[in-house]
Amino acid sequence: MLTEAATEKALERKMSEINYKMVGKDVSVYYGDKRALFDVNLGVRNNTVTALIGPSGCGKSTFLRCLNRMNDTIANAKVTGKITLDGQDIHDPDIDVVELRARVGMVFQKPNPFPKSIYENVAYGPRIHGLARGKSDLDQIVESSLQKAGLWAEVKDRLHEAGTGLSGGQQQRLCIARAVAVSPEVILMDEPCSALDPIATAKVEELIHELRTNYSIVIVTHSMQQAARVSQRTAMFHLGHLVEEDDTDKMFTNPNDQRTQDYIMGRFG
Amino acid sequence: MTDAIAATQGKAALSGDARTRRRHAAERRFRMMGLLAVALGVLALVGLLFSILSSGLSSFRQTYVTMDIYLDPGILDKAGNRNPEDLAKVTTFGYAPLIKNSLAKAMNDKGFNSQLEAGPAAELVSAEAPAILRRYVLNNPDQIGETVEFNLLASGRIDGYYKGRVTMASAELDRNISPEQLQLADELKEAGILTTRFNWDFLTAPDASDTRPEAAGVGVAILGSAYMMLIVLALSLPIGVAASIYLEEFAPQNWFTDLIEVNIANLAAVPSIVFGILGLAAFINFAGLPQSAPIVGGLVLALMTLPTIIIATRAALKAVPPSIRSAALGVGASKMQAIFHHVVPLAMPGILTGTIIGLAQALGETAPLLLIGMVAFVRDYPAAPPEGFFDPASALPVQVYNWTQRGDPAFVERASGAIIVLLVFLLLMNLIAIILRRRFERRW
Numbered sequence: 272m273l274t275e276a277a278t279e280k281a282l283e284r285k286m287s288e289i290n291y292k293m294v295g296k297d298v299s300v301y302y303g304d305k306r307a308l309f310d311v312n313l314g315v316r317n318n319t320v321t322a323l324i325g326p327s328g329c330g331k332s333t334f335l336r337c338l339n340r341m342n343d344t345i346a347n348a349k350v351t352g353k354i355t356l357d358g359q360d361i362h363d364p365d366i367d368v369v370e371l372r373a374r375v376g377m378v379f380q381k382p383n384p385f386p387k388s389i390y391e392n393v394a395y396g397p398r399i400h401g402l403a404r405g406k407s408d409l410d411q412i413v414e415s416s417l418q419k420a421g422l423w424a425e426v427k428d429r430l431h432e433a434g435t436g437l438s439g440g441q442q443q444r445l446c447i448a449r450a451v452a453v454s455p456e457v458i459l460m461d462e463p464c465s466a467l468d469p470i471a472t473a474k475v476e477e478l479i480h481e482l483r484t485n486y487s488i489v490i491v492t493h494s495m496q497q498a499a500r501v502s503q504r505t506a507m508f509h510l511g512h513l514v515e516e517d518d519t520d521k522m523f524t525n526p527n528d529q530r531t532q533d534y535i536m537g538r539f540g
Numbered sequence: 541m542t543d544a545i546a547a548t549q550g551k552a553a554l555s556g557d558a559r560t561r562r563r564h565a566a567e568r569r570f571r572m573m574g575l576l577a578v579a580l581g582v583l584a585l586v587g588l589l590f591s592i593l594s595s596g597l598s599s600f601r602q603t604y605v606t607m608d609i610y611l612d613p614g615i616l617d618k619a620g621n622r623n624p625e626d627l628a629k630v631t632t633f634g635y636a637p638l639i640k641n642s643l644a645k646a647m648n649d650k651g652f653n654s655q656l657e658a659g660p661a662a663e664l665v666s667a668e669a670p671a672i673l674r675r676y677v678l679n680n681p682d683q684i685g686e687t688v689e690f691n692l693l694a695s696g697r698i699d700g701y702y703k704g705r706v707t708m709a710s711a712e713l714d715r716n717i718s719p720e721q722l723q724l725a726d727e728l729k730e731a732g733i734l735t736t737r738f739n740w741d742f743l744t745a746p747d748a749s750d751t752r753p754e755a756a757g758v759g760v761a762i763l764g765s766a767y768m769m770l771i772v773l774a775l776s777l778p779i780g781v782a783a784s785i786y787l788e789e790f791a792p793q794n795w796f797t798d799l800i801e802v803n804i805a806n807l808a809a810v811p812s813i814v815f816g817i818l819g820l821a822a823f824i825n826f827a828g829l830p831q832s833a834p835i836v837g838g839l840v841l842a843l844m845t846l847p848t849i850i851i852a853t854r855a856a857l858k859a860v861p862p863s864i865r866s867a868a869l870g871v872g873a874s875k876m877q878a879i880f881h882h883v884v885p886l887a888m889p890g891i892l893t894g895t896i897i898g899l900a901q902a903l904g905e906t907a908p909l910l911l912i913g914m915v916a917f918v919r920d921y922p923a924a925p926p927e928g929f930f931d932p933a934s935a936l937p938v939q940v941y942n943w944t945q946r947g948d949p950a951f952v953e954r955a956s957g958a959i960i961v962l963l964v965f966l967l968l969m970n971l972i973a974i975i976l977r978r979r980f981e982r983r984w
Contacts, residue, residue, distance in 0.1 A: 344869060346793055373872030383863035385882060395881070396871035446867070453871055 290317040292457055292487040293338055293375075298352035300333050300342060307333045310352070311513045313506055315457065320479060320488045322498035322519065325508035326534065331491045334508070335459050338489065339375035340368050356457070373400055376455035380462040382442035384434035384449070389426050392434040392445055393417060396453035412452055420448035421478050440471020447478060451486075458482065460490040464497065476501050495535055499523050507531045592963070596956025598703045602739035602754065603694040605665050606732070609642040610687045611677060622681045635670035635677075639692065643733075650731040660721050661728065666693035668748060668755035693741075694734060696754040696950045698725050702736060705949055742957060746919045747934065747942070753950035756943070758958050760918050764834050764933030765903060765965070767925060771838025772845055772902050777895055779842075780849030787850075788857045789879050808847035815844045816908030824912060831913035832932035834922065840908045845898035852894020856887035889977040896973035900966050906937040914938050936962045 293315040300308040308330045315321050315338070323331035333342070340361060342348040354361050361371050373396070384392050393413045396402075403409035413430070417423040422444045426437070434445055443463055450458055460479070464472040479488060479501045492498050498505055499519060506516040507528070515528045526532050615634055619626050643665065644658035652658075669692040677684065693699075697717040700706040711719045728734040745757025791797045819840035823829045829836050860883045868878035884891075909915065915938050922931035934942075936958060943955035 339870075341866070341869065344865070369872050369874045372869060376872075377866075377870035379863065379866055379870065381863060383861075383867040385864065385867060386886065395868075395873075399871075399873055399877055399881075449867075449871055 289314070291315065292317045292357065294355050295334070295337065296353045296355075298334065298337055298350065298354060300330070300337060301349045301351075302345070303347045307511055308337075309511045311508075313513055313516055315487050315489055316504060317487055318483060318485075319504055320483050320490060320502040321504045321506065322502035323489065323491045323506050323508060324493075324495065324498050324534070325514070327493075329508040330511040331506075331508045332461055335461055335489055335491050338457065338459055339372050339377055341372075341377065343368060373453050374455055375457040375459060376450035376453060378443070378446050378450050378458065378460045378463050381466050382439055382446055384437070384442050384445050386433070386435050388431045389417075389434045389437070389445060390430040393448050393452045396449060400453055402453065416448040416452040417445075419451050419478075419482065420444045421474060421481075422448055438471070440467045440474060443467060443471070443475060444478065447475070447482075451482070455486065457487045457489065460488065462491050462493060465493065472497070495523070495537075507534065509534075592956050592959050595953060596958075596960045599742055599953045599957030599960075600739050601736055602741070603699040603702050603734060603736050604691040605643070605669075605694050605728075606689065606691050606735050607639075607642050607646040608687050608689050609638055609673070611684045612638060613685045616677060617681075617684050622684065624678065624681065627678055627681060630674070632670035632674055635673045639665055639669055639673065646733055647728075647731075650733065652727070652731070657724060660718075660724055663717075664694055664698050664721060664725055664728070664734075666695045666752060666754050668693055668752045672755075691735070691737070693754045694725075696752065696948060698722075698734070699754050700950055701725060702729075703953065705953075742954075743961070746921065747917060747939065748919075749917075750946055750948060753946075753948045753954060756951070756954050758936060758939055758961055760921055761934040761936045761939035761958065762961065763922055763928070764837070764914065764918075765936045767834035767922065767929055767933065768838040768841055768935060769899060769903060770925065771835060771929065772842045772899060773895075775838070775842040776845040776849055776898065780846050780895075780898075781853055781891060783846075784850045784853035784857060785879065785884065788854050789875070789883070804847050804850055808851060811907075812844055812905050813907040813911065815840050816911030818843070819908060819912050830930055830932070832916045832918065833930050834933050835929040836912045837909050837914050837935060838929070840912060841902035841905060844905065844908070845902050848898035848901060849891075849894050852897065853887070853891045856890025856894065857883060859890065860886045885980070888980040892973055892976050892980070896969055900969055903965060903969070904937050904962065906935075906941050909935050909938050910941070915942060917942075936965070 291314040295311055295313050298308060298311045298313075299306065311330075311334055313334065323335060325331050336342045337350055337354060338361075340350075342350055350362070356371070356374065359366070385395065387395075390413055393416050394403075394409050397409060397412045403412055414423060414427075417426065422441060425441060426445075434442065437445060443466070447458075447463075464475050467475065476497065479490065482488060490498075490501065502519045504516065505519045505522040507514040507522070507526070507530070509530050514530050515522075515526065517527070522531065523535060526535065613620065615638065616630055617627060640658065640662040643662055647658060647661060652661075672692060673690065676688075676690075695716070697706050697711075697714065698721075701711075701717075701722055706714070706717065706722070708719045708722060711717050711722055725734055741755070742757045743762070744759040745755060746760040747757070748755035787797065787800065819836055823836045823839055824831055829839075864882050864886065865878050868882045869875070873881065914933070914935050916932060916934070918932050918934050920932070922928035922933040940955050940958045940962070943951040943958065
């Protein structure tokens with residue numbers, strides 16, 4: 272009993288030492304009667320890319336969607352446990368979910384630009400949050416966001432053409448620009464490259480690398496190489512459980528758990 | 541075993557085996573049936589349009605009697621003070637001699653023997669003519685004492701003669717017209733007194749009695765239908781769209797919303813006459829609204845249109861990809877912002893299509909209007925809205941129904957003419973829908 276309390280205290284001390292942006296504690300998710308996530312304890316560090324890996328249906332996307340409460344939009348989903356952003360409980364009734372999603376942005380698996388112009392796609396977020404004080408201010412935000420997403424050079428002459436007319440890779444970078452435009456603190460990416468060709472993937476990965484200096488990033492990926500390339504921390508999920516979480520280098524060279532070893536070696540999943 | 545498989549595969553590739561031939565034959569058969577179905581549909585449409593146009597287009601041309609009429613102050617304004625009240629005391633009986641005398645004079649000028657022929661010729665002028673003349677004088681009292689050229693309606697029989705409805709043979713048996721009068725009409729036509737010209741009155745005039753088909757028009761019916769469409773649009777579009785958005789996006793999924801959903805689907809299939817009974821009971825008997833008024837018709841038709849709009853709108857909302865919703869929520873839009881900034885604009889073409897289909901249905905609806913008294917004979921134009929919504933009016937489909945019930949074959953032509961007007965209205969509405977849809981779609 273005593274030792275358990277002691278270890279917990281030690282753990283907490285360790286947690287407070289590390290600079291965590293978001294922390295999930297005993298997070299469980301139920302879709303109706305089906306339990307999708309079992310007491311996951313996982314932190315997202317500041318200015319770090321955290322990769323979530325694991326076979327399909329293991330709960331990594333579910334966990335990701337907990338971080339900005341996107342699961343709220345699913346009719347019979349229920350989330351238990353505690354998730355904090357800068358120490359503040361995101362399920363607190365005082366927290367406005369819209370505010371939370373502005374601080375924790377999201378990029379989806381399939382590029383989903385609004386069927387509007389490129390400019391409008393990026394300007395929409397700042398506009399509804401009142402981030403710009405006038406047209407020139409907004410122009411500024413659009414330009415810098417597109418620049419951060421590495422898309423500015425390609426689209427600066429056709430800002431007012433349809434965002435849906437871009438190629439798949441450009442669309443995904445547009446979505447990243449759209450997420451960046453509201454200056455979030457955390458960016459969640461749900462398999463952002465699964466619909467892209469290798470060249471577009473390389474561009475997005477490069478982008479993730481650069482974004483890391485300003486944002487904390489959580490990325491769900493099915494590609495081991497991608498996890499190894501872009502992330503500093505990796506978490507392995509299996510059947511709704513968090514198997515282990517560690518430095519990416521260690522995970523890919525010397526994982527503690529046999530399941531991680533097997534998955535990385537391609538023996539299942 | 542493997543040899544056998546290889547053998548069948550080899551044969552299939554040559555397209556010679558029985559199975560392949562059967563498959564091709566089935567495909568050909570299906571395509572032929574489809575083509576046949578389309579051809580039947582087109583044939584039916586062409587037949588319908590031909591029959592309506594061939595019997596209805598003639599109602600837009602009408603035979604007129606042209607003459608100069610001296611508006612004699614001695615008859616029309618005995619007091620000589622142009623007082624509207626005194627002028628109104630002269631009835632149509634006072635105007636009839638004016639027409640007869642003017643016609644005699646016109647015939648005299650053209651070399652007819654007016655003493656013998658003016659009497660029978662006066663009967664060629666519509667019984668409505670004195671009323672038209674009187675209306676003109678009451679509206680333009682300053683013209684009294686002047687000579688004005690008038691195009692007065694010819695009687696329905698004469699008009700029918702030039703449209704092939706009345707023949708010399710049928711005139712023998714007709715108490716209203718004689719073969720000699722038809723002969724006279726031909727001579728008058730040659731002399732330029734009888735003319736055939738475009739009939740604006742058909743579009744503007746109100747309905748007329750059984751004996752004056754030549755004067756009947758769809759003016760009141762067009763106004764009544766337009767008023768009702770305004771009411772239907774103003775009520776059912778906002779209510780229907782609001783209900784759909786709530787049901788589709790906000791309402792919880794439970795037995796109660798399921799019940800509502802089933803009921804909406806059923807309401808769309810309820811016979812329209814049932815809505816008429818509802819309107820009679822609820823709006824006229826209970827709420828005390830006036831009979832035959834566009835407001836009641838509009839309310840009933842709005843109720844009928846609601847399910848159509850709701851079903852179409854919900855389908856349009858459902859068709860918006862969920863990724864758009866996620867994208868909006870992902871950048872921190874609230875649920876309402878996501879719906880009104882992104883989902884509804886994308887669903888707009890579908891919503892508009894549904895609304896126009898609903899309106900078109902409502903425009904052509906007859907049965908419920910019969911029950912709320914819109915089948916009444918209405919000669920007076922309803923006032924301008926909003927007061928006009930409470931005045932008695934007719935409606936286009938009811939006018940068609942009404943005219944097909946009448947004895948004089950001239951009304952068959954009128955009814956077909958009214959159907960053409962109705963079809964033109966429908967075409968215009970569809971055109972507006974297409975234009976609006978294009979506009980909304982161009983915003984990607």
